[in-house]
Amino acid sequence: MPKETIFISSVQKEFVEIRQALAAYVREDDLLSLFFDAFLFEEVAATGDSPGKVYLKEVNNSAIYLGVLGADYGFEDSEGISPTEREFDAAQEYHKPCWVFIQGKQALKRHPKQLTFIEKVGEKVSRKRFESLDDLKREVYRSAILYLKQTGKIDADDFDSGTLSKSSLDDISEEALGTFVREARAKRNFPLRETDPKEKILTHLSLVRQGQLTNSAILTFGKNPQFYFPAATVKCAHFHGFKVSKPIPDYKEFGGTVFQMADDAIDFVLSKISLSTGDRSKANLVDTTYEIPRAVIAEGIINAIAHRDYYSKGSIQVSVFQDRIEISNPGSLPRELDISQLKEPHSSYPFNPTLANCMFLTGAIERFGTGIPEMFSLSAERGLRAPDFEDNKSFLVTVWRPSASTAQDAGQVTGQVTAHDTAHDTAHDTAHDRLFIDxxxxxxxxxxxxxxxxxxxxxxxxxxxxxxxxxxxxxxxxxxxxxxxxxxxxxxxxxxxxxxxxxxxxxxxxxxxxxxxx
Missing domain, CATH: 1.10.10.10 (Winged helix-like DNA-binding domain superfamily/Winged helix DNA-binding domain)
Structure with missing residues (x-):
């Protein structure tokens, strides 16, 4: 089987070592080397053709354009355009798949033309950020596997639709399935009833494939999902300070179905943050409000459960600190999305679409693509610092407590924690006339x-x-x-x-x- 070429495009001087390392990785990785080779301009022997003609010809001959963009714009031709931008334009003209990776955070000082180029790229294709060579290799590997699945070169089955040959309908909890049907009928007019056979309900939900239960069937309605998937848990920890330290005041690991894990993890966080029952001098019966809106916490946790990579041996981790709540899951954003797009309503690309659909039908997920923007709006209404998102070795969501700085940012993790030096048992929310008590x-x-x-x-x-x-x-x-x-x-x-x-x-x-x- 002939190999497909990945054209590596970047400012050569800025990424000398990374270019060489990336080409070696593609050529030497046990899986990638079976399907791909890499093209580097500096490896081409001297010819009579102009460099421009050479690289544009190679872009056309390659299967994939891989762009690595940093701070420098690079050499400019007579029209003021760099070779990297010319190569990207050619890849777009030839309708090549474009994998683009941007080094560093948004705040990195870049050449003005590079900023314009990055903005142009963002309007046409999805981008991923990276900090280290290991980060870049990991993202390239993910992109390559997705490409091989989409082109049918490797098995396209993902975890969501994969089947368990040793499972049976006896592994499905009638109680869990019945609760789901009741809630789905109430929330989304689900057409089936509790009295319908298990297999009929599961088939309707696409949780049975060729007569076998899918992985998501067990995660959603299984009597003991962790028997099949030991790492499918949510680990919750509470720390009194600003960082992970021992002894840990409270630690729990929750299992069960995805619905049970979500309920338990949300309840854990709520039990660790301050609450308010309003001003009793103004009303006999008042509502209870937490220092962080419950919907913000729930969205972060449910997103992690619905969209994590269940092939990973890692678990979801929820950590409650004095100034913030961190929700980390072994997964990543789909290539179709960039972190900068999360603040606005966006198309949904669920990592586990069948599982996510079940959570949608119960109302756990309200509307696809709108949950994260709601986290921003609810936080802003309460005067809280905007949530932060980081897509690196895992997908990390940071929700800030009132004790943290209220300085707003663009939704990117800075890597530094800004907070008051001491915690308080009570805090007064002047804007909403509430006294929160811990x-x-x-x-x-x-x-x-x-x-x-x-x-x-x-x-x-x-x-x-x-x-x-x-x-x-x-x-x-x-x-x-x-x-x-x-x-x-x-x-x-x-x-x-x-x-x-x-x-x-x-x-x-x-x-x-x-x-x-x-």
């Missing part, structure tokens, strides 16, 4: 938000929680055991009319919290 003991949170008589679902809704078991174990049961909360119908614990209220001890505890939230 309560690490979760039953205290339930005592704090409970006014009058509320049902279990009403208490969960006030706290922004969705996982009933988590609520019972961490909030309701210990509050009841401490005699802070009591049932209104104690002789009928399972009554549909059951409500909960503060006891005398609970009211006293609430007063203590108000005077000393620690």
């Amino acid at each position: 309560l690490e003991y979760m039953p205290h949170r339930l005592v704090w938000i409970l006014d009058g008589e509320l049902s279990r679902s009403e208490m969960m809704e006030r706290l922004g929680l969705t996982h009933r078991t988590n609520f019972n174990v961490n909030y309701l049961d210990p509050a009841t055991e401490n005699n802070w909360i009591e049932m209104t119908i104690p002789d009928k614990p399972q009554s549909k009319k059951q409500r909960y209220r503060l006891t005398k001890a609970g009211l006293e505890e609430k007063q203590k919290i108000a005077h000393d939230p620690k």
